[in-house]
């Protein structure tokens with residue numbers, strides 16, 4: 001299973017795709033970072049892979 005992550009462009013904090021997919025939009029968890037991350041910001045290929053395999057990502 002591939003781990004899909006997204007790196008905040010503002011601070012470099014790595015966010016797991018499943019956390020972001022649950023919320024669609026979330027504030028970056030990085031300290032002092034106000035960047036809002038969107039699931040739509042994921043690279044298309046990673047997003048498609050995640051959606052196709054999303055059952056494996058349910059915890």
Ligand SMILES: [Zn+2]
Pocket residue numbers: 008009010011012013028029030033034035
């Ligand atoms: Zn950030």
